[in-house]
Amino acid sequence: MKKLNKGVSALASKPEMGVVLPLIILLAVIGCVNSNFFAPANLIDILRSTSYTFIIAAPLTLLMISGGMDLSIAAATALGCVVCAWGIADFHIGIIPSVLLALAAGAVVGLIKAFLVVKLDLPAFIITLGLTKIINSFILVTTDGIAVSNLNNNAFKQLGQGKLGSVYWTIIIAAVIGICMHILLRSTRFGREVAACGGNRETAKLAGINVARVRFTVEILVSVFAALCGVCMCSRFYSGQPAAGSGTELTIMASVIIGGTSMMGGTGSILGSFLGCLLLAVINNGLVLMRVSTNWQNMIFGIILVISLFIDKYRRSKTGGGL
């Protein structure tokens, strides 16, 4: 019994635990109600939708650990999607230059954001909200709100629609990104610098860390990967959608928080963020399978978000985490 208790408290001390429990319960419930849920094709589908959010959530985890936040991720996704389509359909510059152009557009967004938030020390919430409005409006003005189609490039379809065996390329891309981000966070000097910046900026600076450079890097990283997500969507929809990713900024941030990343910075994990994204996808998928209206989706997600913060608080009280 003692051993079990010890095991439970060791598990409870993992920051990802806030999401694991609801996830297991949900899997069990949906699996019992509908046996099709565990069909390989369905699981692949869930992973496929997870991959799109996770491509952004993984670098966003780093940003939030460094003490930042970003509402402009969805706008950067749309921008990446549209710019990539322009490259292929309008500029006829081929796949790789188009993708690079889209990533560069993301980098520019990231650079502007980093300049305002880090260099000028303006509040991230308002700045990224403003950036969202500016980018969305820019896209609407330049596209008239109409999707950029006539890509006429079947090879480009591979990225979002193609598979390796039975696994979509986007899943593989997301997995590679996740593993890289995990290693970056856990095993590199940079990862430590990120955690120190979020944990206590003054302390980090006095310890010789170039706080501004670290924060600049993660800000840009997030926007570039958001644009990459847009590129994948461009391929999947086979068009540049002006509304790609719209409305997902808060759910992606919530997925990261559900995964145990502290809103105050300092701690968090990539695995947790993956589980958070997975949870969201499972809810969506489960509701469809159970023929429940998708209008319920956000309510369930919201309830789990609240519960996971309860679990997080309990965990902190167990480990004396304070606050």
Next chain:
Amino acid sequence: MSEILLQMRNVTKRFPGVVALKNVNLELHQQEILGICGENGAGKSTLMKVLSGSYGASEYEGELLIHGTPVRFTDVHDAQAQGIEMVYQEMNMMLDASIAENLFVGNLPQRRGFVDYKKLYADSAKLLAQVHLELDPRMPVRPLNSGQMQLLSLMRAVAKKPKILVLDEPTTALTDQEVDVLMEILAQLRQSGVSCLYISHKLEELYRICDRALVLRDGQTINSYPISQVSRKQLIEDMVGRKVENMYPKETHPLGREVLRVEHLTVPHPNIQGKNIIEDITFSLREGEILGIGGLVGAGRSEALGAIFGQYTHGVCKQVFRDGKPVRIDSPRDAIENGIGFITEERKRNGIIWMLSIRENMAVANLKKLSRRIFMLPRLEKKQVSEQMDVLRVKAPSMETKLVQLSGGNQQKVILGKWLMSCPQILFVDEPTKGIDVGTKADFYQIMSDLTKQGVSIVMVSSDMPELIAMSDRVLVFAGGRITAELHRDRDEITDTAIMAAAIQS
């Protein structure tokens, strides 16, 4: 002599493990200004918190009497109802509200349920005129300088027509002219029947305005006398005179060559624009030396260390020489590369990272050393961290324990370990034993002694007089932005009175 207005009898206030006040007695007469003096940590602020109701009657022992009648305050409002008003050292203004709203916060004049702005602005203008501030009461407080704000917070208390006004170091942010204005106001208040308690380190001011002085030391009432009948020397001796216990394992050894020289250091004041907190100072440090820096709180000692270390760069002028060669230090990174470490005063604000582990906290200043190319070397990291934990005797279940779970003393040891891991040749320590229990303190002094034996040089800012005297090879005293004394251990110059006398020179 006039009637006794306030009496505090046998007040004892205990904190876990410490007795902050021991049987303190205080008498305040009608129309009197009573100066309260003592070293940092003598219990002045605690006593005032008892008086102001910040500590409720159930939290301390002893009695409070007003006009001979016992009173029990449960909170600040009770004290205010009895006419006791505090003017705090830290300014707590609503920066974007108007001057008038700040002056009358909590008692805005009203008419039929609405704020009577006409009366508010008229009353505010009267108060401003009293302190010779030519400001529009409608303007926000934010653009004002700290001296103006300090006068506003004084007038905010005056506006409530108190019977007893408590001032805690009211002049630290004031210019000389503003001090004159303050003195004038206090004299007027005394004339109109108000009594004041005036806490100050500055003897000039005490002699200028007070009628009597009460000296506190180590939480006890040492003496009280009419100020005209006591010499400065007597007053200083009463403030500092205590026997030094032998918890300081100081060993003198021959000092080596000069390792650091700082020339023409000028640091702008953090709160007052156009004023320098440190004005063109020059000093040097030798190998294996502990250089103590004494002076009052607010003398710019921490700012000086921060400026040398590259923590502050804005408006700072300095020339730094390491081993005789000029070096540029524009950021903490440069300082670390030059073999300097810095244990800051405010552990919580810029020392620890509370949600990270001991290991991560110690590694944070040594990431380059503990990594190859971009990757950390976990085995090396664990080895070095556990070595430091052993040497420093950090009490914790493991190196993965989060800092928030450690006591203040152990947190301070982790910070020390962080800097020792970087193998510094020079260590800056700012109030290294503030808020730390006696046992850990002794550990700290032992470590400092050992370090100097190995040739490390230490610059120690301290307000703890016994510590400063016992540990320093040489003491610089800062006052008014300059070095007012350089005292040498080998000439037996380092004494309480010498340091105090230099610290209150202005």
